[in-house]
Amino acid sequence: MPIEFTHVPGKPANGSFFYDFAETATKLSLIEDSGFRKLVVDDPAGLLTNMDIAAQTLDRTGSLEVVLTHWAGVIDPTVAARQLAALDRRGGGRLSLRMLSEPLDDSDAEARPVGHGVVWQRIDEYLVLLKRLWSNDRPFDHEGAFYSVRSGFVPRKGPHGADLVIRLGGQSGTALKVAGKHADVFELAVGSPDEVRQLMERARSAAAEHGRGGRLRFALPVRIHPDGWTGTPDHKTVEIAGPPARLALALLPYAALGIEEFMIGGIDRPGEIARIGRETITMVANSLARREAEVPQPGMLAPRLFPGIHAG
Numbered sequence: 001m002p003i004e005f006t007h008v009p010g011k012p013a014n015g016s017f018f019y020d021f022a023e024t025a026t027k028l029s030l031i032e033d034s035g036f037r038k039l040v041v042d043d044p045a046g047l048l049t050n051m052d053i054a055a056q057t058l059d060r061t062g063s064l065e066v067v068l069t070h071w072a073g074v075i076d077p078t079v080a081a082r083q084l085a086a087l088d089r090r091g092g093g094r095l096s097l098r099m100l101s102e103p104l105d106d107s108d109a110e111a112r113p114v115g116h117g118v119v120w121q122r123i124d125e126y127l128v129l130l131k132r133l134w135s136n137d138r139p140f141d142h143e144g145a146f147y148s149v150r151s152g153f154v155p156r157k158g159p160h161g162a163d164l165v166i167r168l169g170g171q172s173g174t175a176l177k178v179a180g181k182h183a184d185v186f187e188l189a190v191g192s193p194d195e196v197r198q199l200m201e202r203a204r205s206a207a208a209e210h211g212r213g214g215r216l217r218f219a220l221p222v223r224i225h226p227d228g229w230t231g232t233p234d235h236k237t238v239e240i241a242g243p244p245a246r247l248a249l250a251l252l253p254y255a256a257l258g259i260e261e262f263m264i265g266g267i268d269r270p271g272e273i274a275r276i277g278r279e280t281i282t283m284v285a286n287s288l289a290r291r292e293a294e295v296p297q298p299g300m301l302a303p304r305l306f307p308g309i310h311a312g
Helices: 021-033 047-060 077-090 106-111 116-133 173-182 193-208 244-255 270-293
Strands: 004-008 038-041 065-071 095-100 140-143 148-152 165-169 185-187 217-225 238-241 261-265
Touching: 004 270, 021 047, 021 270, 038 047, 047 065, 047 077, 065 077, 077 095, 077 116, 077 148, 095 116, 116 140, 116 148, 116 173, 165 173, 173 193, 193 217, 193 244, 217 244, 238 244, 244 261, 244 270
Parallel strands: 004 038, 004 261, 038 065, 065 095, 095 165, 165 185, 185 217, 217 238, 217 261
Antiparallel strands: 140 148
């Protein structure tokens, strides 16, 4: 089972990991060379800045995939579909779309009640329109609860077309229903291995209702404290501290659940990025590879769950 690692940049005092892009470009090369497969772009400046950062990141890296954070309702879906298709072309298919739920704005609130269900209904309609715009071969009209489209058409599709990877999360029944319909990657919530397993089962069940249960992949946010605990945990991620081997040991029970991606935050200094890549990522990958190779034959004793890593 291959494991992918995604770097989630922090938000330093100047407000952005991407504040000085010349400096950031050096870090991007290090992230790419250290074994990270993806980079999350989620800048405090918002969606349009995210798109610009995504374009620069795709231009300055050769294999790093960009996970672009996006919100429904910020720009018209037809405009968004064109811009996202252009970004996907620019990166040669290295783009995925991370949809977050955000409250409806004040103008929407005047027209209809704001609530959790409404937010997810809008995300659902937005994603339906994006996928249709990325696949249609002629203009179409659409009149929905949140969007009105006339002669909607994207002439230049991205490499993935309507199959651009969509990432969603959530724990409510409403969120899971939308994720089950649209998500290729489900971003899990914080919890013990047992709690995470239960959420994975709920997400798979929701996807199975749309015939997609076997297609869903899972990503787990993890915040690393390489220098030990400081401050108060933010409760939005699994939080671990200690040397690289201990970090690897903490991740392995989650990997055993079938999680295929760890979204690593908390390591923005070059030395931390290099060490986590050189040691923790390598240890997790090697341990899982050995575990798969040591499948016991009938009559043989099963091997240790995760051989080869010692916390020290």
